[in-house]
Every structure is written in structure tokens, then in C-alpha cells.
Amino acid sequence: MQIINNSRSDAPYKRKIKIHSKIERDKDGKMQLSWQTLHNLEKEYGDSFFILDLRQFETNYKEFLQGFRSIYPNTNLGYSYKTNYIPKLCQTVHSMGGYAEVVSQMEYDLAVSIGVPPTRIIFNGPLKQQEDLENAILAGSIVNLDCLEEVEMVEALANRLPEQKIAVGLRCNFEIDTTRISRFGFDVAAGELDQAFQRLTELNNCTVDGLHCHISTSARSTESYSRRTQKIIELTDYYFKEKQPRFIDIGGGFYGKMTDDLKSQFDGYIPNYQEYAQAVAPQLKSKYPGDSGPELIIEPGVAVVSDVLNFAAKVVGLKTVRSRQIALVVGSVHNVKPTGTDKNLSLRVYRDEENSAQRKLAGPVDIVGYTCMEHDCLYKDYPGEIGIGDYTVVENMGAYTVVFKPPFIRANPPIISYDSIQDEYQLIRRRETSEDVFSTYIL
Numbered sequence: 001m002q003i004i005n006n007s008r009s010d011a012p013y014k015r016k017i018k019i020h021s022k023i024e025r026d027k028d029g030k031m032q033l034s035w036q037t038l039h040n041l042e043k044e045y046g047d048s049f050f051i052l053d054l055r056q057f058e059t060n061y062k063e064f065l066q067g068f069r070s071i072y073p074n075t076n077l078g079y080s081y082k083t084n085y086i087p088k089l090c091q092t093v094h095s096m097g098g099y100a101e102v103v104s105q106m107e108y109d110l111a112v113s114i115g116v117p118p119t120r121i122i123f124n125g126p127l128k129q130q131e132d133l134e135n136a137i138l139a140g141s142i143v144n145l146d147c148l149e150e151v152e153m154v155e156a157l158a159n160r161l162p163e164q165k166i167a168v169g170l171r172c173n174f175e176i177d178t179t180r181i182s183r184f185g186f187d188v189a190a191g192e193l194d195q196a197f198q199r200l201t202e203l204n205n206c207t208v209d210g211l212h213c214h215i216s217t218s219a220r221s222t223e224s225y226s227r228r229t230q231k232i233i234e235l236t237d238y239y240f241k242e243k244q245p246r247f248i249d250i251g252g253g254f255y256g257k258m259t260d261d262l263k264s265q266f267d268g269y270i271p272n273y274q275e276y277a278q279a280v281a282p283q284l285k286s287k288y289p290g291d292s293g294p295e296l297i298i299e300p301g302v303a304v305v306s307d308v309l310n311f312a313a314k315v316v317g318l319k320t321v322r323s324r325q326i327a328l329v330v331g332s333v334h335n336v337k338p339t340g341t342d343k344n345l346s347l348r349v350y351r352d353e354e355n356s357a358q359r360k361l362a363g364p365v366d367i368v369g370y371t372c373m374e375h376d377c378l379y380k381d382y383p384g385e386i387g388i389g390d391y392t393v394v395e396n397m398g399a400y401t402v403v404f405k406p407p408f409i410r411a412n413p414p415i416i417s418y419d420s421i422q423d424e425y426q427l428i429r430r431r432e433t434s435e436d437v438f439s440t441y442i443l
């Protein structure tokens with residue numbers, strides 16, 4: 001299947017360019033943009049765009065995984081496609097040895113299309129259709145079943161192909177002192193996991209290879225990771241008495257790196273990579289002290305991707321309505337907060353200081369977007385100066401942004417990848433056209 005458009009007509013977009021605007025990094029490794037760099041990029045790519053920091057993604061991937069591997073070497077990372085499925089990121093994960101963690105056939109197709117072998121795909125999620133589930137199992141993917149209906153699908157497959165060896169994983173649902181009752185996986189306390197095991201092991205040609213859990217909590221605390229690890233080890237002790245599991249998968253949901261002003265908006269402590277590794281990996285190490293323990297799988301999305309994308313939008317309009325000062329940018333709150341988070345964005349304004357004829361406003365200014373919605377405000381009461389031709393840049397845009405953005409009112413901006421070692425920019429998603437948006441409708 002070829003779902004990425006690699007046709008000839010895209011060839012002009014694929015060249016890598018140098019615009020003599022090397023982006024330096026600060027002491028924390030963050031990209032240091034400037035008005036001139038953004039202006040040069042505008043000339044090439046238009047007045048709004050995402051900038052992907054591929055090297056930062058690689059750094060995060062290595063650091064996060066290394067934290068776990070330094071304690072429990074048999075750890076692997078499955079990157080959560082849903083968090084940000086920019087194919088360039090997914091390809092990078094594959095080239096670094098990671099699994100593709102997918103939750104739909106659409107994401108599965110993407111993984112295959114960029115060259116990930118099925119054996120390096122983990123298929124999770126609550127909805128797998130019979131054909132998709134069967135194909136994934138037969139191709140050797142790790143398929144973590146979520147409910148008894150999926151057990152039935154496996155039974156149908158096993159009975160139809162009695163000579164075929166079938167292996168699956170099971171997602172467990174247990175309490176770890178959270179207020180929300182999760183809808184995912186087999187309810188351990190109610191005996192659903194037991195039922196699933198029983199039914200699958202009654203099939204002569206089916207094995208359960210491992211256990212999975214993913215529990216999203218608002219605090220994302222290290223304690224919750226200690227607890228889920230302890231629980232899943234207890235369950236493997238119980239269900240894998242004769243033979244240890246092939247894998248133990250503790251899911252994702254970890255915090256990523258963030259700017260200080262974003263951090264200050266969270267009530268609780270924001271653990272770092274090492275602290276998460278410390279909450280999980282020593283428990284596996286003490287349970288399996290040798291080299292042949294089960295594979296530990298971690299499935300981060302946010303943790304490795306949140307800080308690798310910035311969104312830049314040019315300031316194109318200024319107005320004052322009674323007491324309210326307003327700056328209009330070529331972007332929208334739907335580009336930067338499509339999930340509707342209540343957190344304020346880390347927004348910086350890059351000023352065109354040398355333009356003396358520039359029209360400008362002195363704060364407080366509301367920085368608003370292109371939609372016709374009153375709520376489309378990217379930043380309320382920006383305190384500094386802002387003028388026509390400046391650029392606003394929102395940081396920490398990597399998680400649940402481009403995958404969530406609907407084609408509301410305006411087509412999507414392009415995504416540019418910056419390679420700081422080669423000092424090269426590459427377009428990795430072209431600007432969408434009206435035709436792209438309307439091409440699936442039928443007149």
C-alpha cells in the first residue's frame with residue numbers, strides 16, 4: 001500500500017534548502033529563532049508554518065529509552081503514532097529501532113507504507129475490525145486485544161486456520177487510585193481477564209504472549225507508574241506461571257519536556273525522564289535479574305514529541321475596538337490548541353525592529369486567529385509591543401496538534417523540518433490546498 005504521495009508532481013517540494021539562517025540553540029538545546037530567519041522561511045513557505053526540530057526528537061527518543069535501558073536493558077520503545085503521525089517522525093522512530101504503536105488501520109497502513117515491517121508494529125486500541133485484526137496477527141504484529149468481542153474474532157481465526165500459530169497480547173484494566181474508571185482493556189477485578197485467558201488458552205493454536213496496560217492520569221505521577229508496574233508484574237506472576245511472558249507493555253502517558261511558563265501552569269510535579277525510568281525499570285530488574293527477562297515496552301507519545309514542533313504565524317492586522325487592542329495572525333487557536341486545553345500557550349513575538357514605518361500596538365493586546373469564532377484567541381493580553389510583519393511563534397506544539405486539526409475555515413499550513421547538523425530545511429508537509437480539503441466530497 002502506498003498512502004504517502006510520492007508522485008512526480010511532489011518532486012519540487014522535496015528539495016532540501018539552505019536559507020543561510022542557521023538556527024542556534026540555547027544552553028538547554030532549544031532552537032533560537034529570529035525575525036530574519038522567520039522572514040526568510042516565509043519567503044520560501046508562506047506566512048504560517050510549523051517547524052519540526054528533528055534532532056530534538058532524536059535526542060528525546062535516545063534519552064528516554066536510555067533511562068530505562070540503563071536499568072533494564074531489554075526495553076524497547078513503541079512510538080504512539082496518534083500523538084503526532086508526521087511520517088518523517090515515524091520513519092525516524094523506525095530507523096532508530098522503535099516499534100510503531102498504532103490504534104487504527106489508518107495508522108497501521110501508514111507504518112507499512114513507510115517501510116515498517118509488521119513485526120515492528122504494535123496494534124492497540126478499542127476498535128479493530130475482523131479483517132484488520134486477522135491480517136495484523138497473521139503478519140506477526142503484536143496485537144493487544146481490548147475486549148471479549150476481539151477474543152471472539154481470534155477464536156474465529158484460530159478455528160478457521162487450525163494449523164496456524166496465533167499469538168496475542170491482552171490489555172489489562174485495573175485500578176491505580178485514579179478517580180476515572182477507564183473504558184479500555186479487560187477488567188481484572190471482574191474476572192474478564194481470566195475469561196479472556198481461559199478462552200484463548202483453550203484454543204490449541206493460540207498463546208497469550210504478554211500483557212499491556214495504558215492508563216492516562218492527569219497527574220502523570222511517578223507513583224502511578226510504580227503502581228501500574230507492580231500490578232502488571234503481579235498479573236504476569238499469576239498468568240505466566242509456566243513460562244514467562246514475551247513482553248510486558250506499560251503504555252505511555254508520561255510528561256515531556258516543557259518551557260518553564262508551561263510547567264508553572266501545572267499543579268503537580270513534572271517528573272523527568274530518569275524519574276519515570278526509576279519508577280518502572282528497577283521493579284523489572286529485581287524480578288528478572290538475568291539477561292533473559294521479558295521485553296519491557298514503553299509507548300510514549302507526549303514524552304518524546306511535545307517539544308519538537310513550533311508554530312509560526314505572521315501578524316497581518318491590528319485594530320482597536322473601544323478598549324480592546326487586537327492583533328490578527330495567519331493562524332488559529334485550532335492550529336495550536338485543537339484539543340481545547342486550558343493551558344496558556346508559550347507564545348513569543350519576533351519583532352521586525354528595523355522597520356521604522358511599522359504599524360504597531362503596545363500591550364495589552366489580544367492575539368487572535370483567522371476563524372470567525374470569538375474564542376479564537378491565541379494569547380490574551382499579550383503585554384509587549386506587536387506590529388504588522390512580526391511573527392508569533394508558539395512552542396511545545398508537538399503533541400496532539402497536527403493530528404487533531406480539522407479543516408475548519410482554512411486549509412492546513414505546511415510543516416518544515418530543520419536539520420541543525422546539516423543546517424538544512426526540508427518541506428515535509430506541503431501547504432494544503434482547497435482542493436485537498438474538498439477532494440473527498442461528491443457533487
Ligand SMILES: Cc1ncc(COP(=O)(O)O)c(C=O)c1O
Binds near residue numbers: 125214254302
Ligand atoms: C495505548 C496507548 N499507548 C500510548 C499512548 C500515548 O500517550 P501519550 O501521548 O500521553 O504518551 C496512548 C494515548 O492515548 C495510548 O492510548
